[in-house]
Amino acid sequence: MDVTNDPLLDERSRDAPTLLPSLQNLLQLSHSGDTDDQVQAAMGISAMVKRVRIEPSSFGPLCHTLSRLVASEHQAVVAYSARSIKILVVDDALRPQAAAAGIPSVLATALKVREGDTACLREILGALQTLCYDMETVLSVITTGALESVLELLSTSNLELKILSMAIAANVLSFSDSLLTAHEECIDAFRDRMEALLDPVKSHRSNDMERDVALAALANACGHRVLAERAMYLGAIELLRKVLKNSRNRILDVARTNVVSASLTRLERHGFIAGGDVEAGGGSGEGSGGGLDDDSLRFYRFKWDTHRFISDWAPESSAQARRKWTRFLVHAAPLYGLFFFPFLLLVYFLA
Helix, strand or coil, rough: CCCCCCCCECCCCCCCCHHHHHHHHHHHCCCCCCHHHHHHHHHHHHHHHCCCEECCCCHHHHHHHHHHHHCCHHHHHHHHHHHHHHCCCCCCHHHHHHHHHHHHHHHHHHHHHHHHHHHHHHHHHHHHHCCCCCCHHHHEEEEEECHHHHHHHHHHHHHHHHHHHHHHHHHCCCCCCCHHHHHHHHHHHHHHHHHHHHHHHCCCCHHHHHHHHHHHHCCCCCCCCHHHHHHHCCCHHHHHHHHHHHCCCCCHHHHHHEEEEEEHHHHHHHCCCCCCCCCCCCCCCCCEEEECCCCCCCCCCECCCCCCCCEECCCCCHHHHHHHHHHHHHHHHHHHHHHHHHHHHHHHHCC
């Protein structure tokens, strides 16, 4: 295939004129039978896609090249190629093309082949995470059988891989009341692994990000009656109430409160909690009808990003923040007096 004729870079990028020949050279280099050339190509493409946006209309040749490189037997080639895919699919315009080109299938195979290879797995999981973000592309991941490997990693001792796997689970489960209703095998797989979603919430040693992503996955899972029933059987109701109580004692912890309240409200709507027995995230103390409305019962999804997880967690309004800080300052006023009174006495006597 001649890969030198189509413009690959977004013309709006000021780097495009100088980088275009370099990218074309890297694509040609990737076709070499020499492993060193393939490593150089994979590393070069990875560095380039960080700097320049690839034009969607000409993504095809690059996508084809990365599909071949991810299937390589060389660790560095696989890791850098998967990293390129991970960065590229964050672009909303490129995800559907990547799914249509068979990228999820290639990643699913690499996920199984590279079992235990952390350097490759972190890149592969990051790419799969964002491919599971949209309804248009998540099905392409589910049908590859990649979820089996992902769910096994929920129990890994590697924190980074565990969080990435949990984020993928949360993304897939965000379609629990829609797309997954036609995929019983997927629901069964999550049902068997439900305890792995609860473990980070139970453990006091869990990382905050690990716990929050697990809570989001649990909230999404409760959208399906079978998964909600399994969560209830494993003691999720009392656990969630405990987390909700602790979250309300922390300043500005509205996001976690909303996620936990969403889980409890869904459990109530399935009939696993008596009506009016759910304290909503808004703090009304009433049932779900008086607290969280349908708009608040959102599903939580995460994109991979260079520095953090991007989620659609409901941001706290500035008015809510001001009210919380006002309450905090009012309640803390006596403490200010106890702290400053001895200091004022000391100044008085020294003067």
